[in-house]
Amino acid sequence: METKPHPSLTERNFPSAEQEAAAAARAAAVQAAAARYAGPGSAYRLAFADTDFLLREELRPVRMQLELLKPELIQQEHGIESTIVIFGSARILPPEDAAGALEAARAADDAAALRRAENAVAMSAYYTEARRFAALVTERSRAHATPIYVVTGGGPGIMEAGNRGAHDVGGKSIGLNIVLPHEQAPNPYITPELCFQFHYFALRKMHFVMRSIALVCFPGGFGTLDELFETLTLIQTGKSRARPILLFGRRFWERLIDLPHLVDTGMIHADDVGLIRYVETAEEAWQALALHYGFDNGTRAKPATGPAA
Secondary structure, eight states, X not given: OOOOOOOOTTOOSSOOHHHHHHHHHHHHHHOHHHHTTOSTTXXXXXXXXXXXXXXXXXXXXXXXXXXXXXXXXXXXXXXXXXXXXXXXXXXXXXXXHHHHHHHHHHHHTOHHHHHHHHHHHHHHHHHHHHHHHHHHHHHHTTTSSSOEEEEEOSSSTHHXXXXXXXXXXXXXXXXXXXXXXXXXXXXXXXXXXXXXXXXXXXXXXXXXXHSEEEEEEOXXXXXXXXXXXXXXXXXXXXXXXXXXXXXXXXXXXXXXXXXHHHHHTTSSOGGGGGGEEEEOSHHHHHHXXXXXXTTTSSSOOOOOOSOOO
């Protein structure tokens, strides 16, 4: 006579939501009566399996909570505690693409196109440094008590360079994509299980800073400035702990943001200028982080982590 196994002391008392949804789908498939209620106007579906219901205007708070929870829980499952955020323009091309555009502009004998292409070649140097920096972070922190993961906005340009650098050295990296009218697709270098998509900018930006030990900004436009100044504001006002904010390319940033003017007019305190540091190379950026956190003193210091938004 076959002996039944003893039940586990930790066995579930109730089916999971996934099990309930699967059971409901099976029941709907085999029960003729249920077919009557399978149409688009039916309220028969389980609430958590009813997409039309979840997309109602009144359910926005629930959707926002889900958008906070999904990336949080998945990153916890992957043991991700510390990240470095790389911001920058989606329009900065890889050097090989910029060089191809320059050749095409020269062949077309178009002066305006030639100027744009020459500028694109010059700016593509930032793509190279972002890629090198991401590889450096991933490689050198691999043996730390808390490895550091690169996180980007998940799109092209500098974002692609960040994910690509981590991918170059066999590391994982995170992409926080956003739904936009022009349907920005994720770049191909993000670790698939760490590629997220957001509807709400606010929650996406919150995830950028929650685990970050540093913010690294390359030249960019409105989006990059938005992300940079939100983080600066959080630190300046004490809502978030201080952390290194590195700006690649002093010449670009000093022409774009006149910090001395803000100090002279009393808009910020002179000490606020010290919240940022200019760097030019991947090695210089890593050295700034190593000095701040003690990475290269043999202790393999574990950076402080935790929600910072």
